[in-house]
Amino acid sequence: MVVTLDFSMPSANELKERIETALPGAEVAVEDLTGGGDHFRAEIVSDRFDGLSRIQQHKLVYDVFGSEVGGPIHALSIKTSTPDGGQR
Amino acid sequence: MTNTEIRDFIANAIEENHAMLFMKGTPNQPACGFSARTSGALNALGVKYAALDILPDPRIREELSGLSGWPTIPQLFVDGELVGGCDIVMEMFESGELADKLGVEQPDEDDVPPPPEPEQKQQAPIGLENRLG
DSSP states (O other): OOOOOOOOOOOHHHHHHHHHHHSTTOEEEEEESSSSSSEEEEEEEOGGGTTOOHHHHHHHHHHHHGGGBTTTBOEEEEEEEOTTSOOO | OOHHHHHHHHHHHHHHOSEEEEESBOSSSBSSHHHHHHHHHHHHHTOOOEEEEOTTOHHHHHHHHHHHOOOSSOEEEETTEEEESHHHHHHHHHHTHHHHHHTOOOOOGGGSOOOOOOOOOOOOGGGOOOOOO
């Protein structure tokens, strides 16, 4: 079996910055769940989610990372909400 | 099996099953904490659902994500529509929306064992990691 070491693992801070760039004005908190640089949890508050279903909200976040989710970002757990506290 | 056959099989499974779960492992032997929690929620609701293990062939996951536009596993479909992955399913389970969507009663909290928490990943020695799961 060949094991490839990937030293370009993303950090929680890098994920946070990329989400903030993609969703300007969003409040973003990202936590590295295991310290391993591949299981993350992101909580995002943004008015861009207004009127969108949960699926659409989460897709907006997944789209920031494209095929990296499921690749170097092994798992990305997402919680989205709007500034008024509503989830859709 | 060709990629087209796999895609057709997936599309068919989504269409033919009221609740269709794509997961890592099986409901009895989930191979990932997120899949375990999602199938655990469905088990707790006592709902009948079909489950497909995506692990045996990497093309299952590729074709599924191509079809759904959703990058991660698990994925739950109800009445042919993507409901979500673990986060959304658990939120909807806790709020009672999932029971509504599936047309079942929300069970009494006291009667239902909580779905398992996501597993703590073991730190592998010298940074090696099993990516097969």
